[in-house]
Amino acid sequence: MATLQAVTGMNDLLPGDGQGARWQRLEAAFRESCRRYGFAEVRTPLCEYVELFQRGVGETTDIVEKEMYTFEDRGGRRLALRPEGTASAVRAALEHSVLAREPVTRWFYVGPMYRAERPAKGRYREFFQVGVEVYGDGSPAVDAEVIDLAASFFRDLGLTQFKVRLNSIGGAETRARYRDALVAHFAPHRDALSPESQARLDRNPLRILDSKDPRDHGPREGAPSILDALTDDDRAHFERVQAFLTALGVPFVVDPTLVRGLDYYTRTVFEIVDTSGALGAQDTLCGGGRYDQLFTELGSAAPVPAFGFGAGIERLLLSAPIPETPKPFRVAVVAAAKADESATLAGVLGLARELRAAGIETLVDTRFASMKSQMRRANDLAATVVLVLGGNELASSTVSMKIMATGEQRSVTRAALGDELAQVQRAAAANGAP
């Protein structure tokens, strides 16, 4: 390629393609949900020491093993672009002893994440996530409340076709037991498994369960369910999560094969998948769960229960019918190109500054181009009103005010302009949407 281009899998968002407003509305809706549920924003660097993700997300996960952007800084330190948000947030909470100051921490974040995967629809190398985290409260009520937050946020975006999938992978004891049971089940079928799953059998047998390779379907028949391996405590926790969700009226389906690809999860795991088909294979809108061991793994002396989720903005935008924003009241000031250029443009700038100081969105056309051209541009930019300033107007301290919707135009004195515009704005608001 002769011309410079953006890095593979990383996108520009340009004004005018209609997407910027949708991003802003989505983020606003998320912040509003977080406000209602009592979460506050945390911002962390998008770069961390590699070790954080190795210890936090897990050495053997695909994310850490083959998808992380890592590099050395000038001091030879090993850094990584964050592949997800939770490890950084926990690091920040620990580093600043946040839980020494409050019993429960509720954070949300919005920002870019980086994974060097092959790009596809709804999957990019730089992608944006929103997410929430709760630290310090191990109650199953937190699990249900946060899942409710996610579902409620999605409904606010106008999403109706989605499904909450829920599972419990228990704590360390449960997982050790279940791992043994799984290995015992799959070992006799080892040769029938896909090559990937044969490797998983040794490293992370749980992942065989959600393999989509048809070769793994047969051996999977009759495999033990993790739900049967839960300890009494883990089972009680899971049952209470379900009871709380039912009480909240959040529909969900329990799927014992749901396993997440990050090592830090314990007990509750969930994801919300899009069922509209708008996303193809990348149908996971949001994923999360409980990670009661993560603080300890990152060096916390005391264990801290934690729960959270992350959701992909690009994917939400692909399936959310976020409506267009209504047209704002907007004034364009235009120079009649017949008078003296400097005097007229000075007048245009002065008038525009006056309007802007009054809080009115004001566009100027300083090209000193033909009236036709300027009017056309004002129309393209969806100006509600165009104010024309030329030799005549300057001489008489007036402006020509044209209301674009009706084509009506009249001369208005500078003194009366404020009131006249306010009147037009009221009329436009009355005519326009809601």
Place this chain on the structure above:
RNA sequence: GUGGCCGUAGCUCAGCUGGUAGAGCAUCGGAUUGUGGCUCCGAUGGUCGCGGGUUCAAUCCCCGUCGGUCACCCCA
């Protein structure tokens, strides 16, 4: 990372069995010498993704490469 499909004007695309390119929209100008939208007329705009090969001749066939897309993998 593996496989399939696709890369032609700013955008969406057409281009026959190989003979060096077109439309619509957009942009600019004019019809309307200080007035938008609709209509009409005109203009600008392309190393046919890039590199190599076959051929008298390649947008077209072959190979490579870059990018996109779909599936797998994985995941948000």
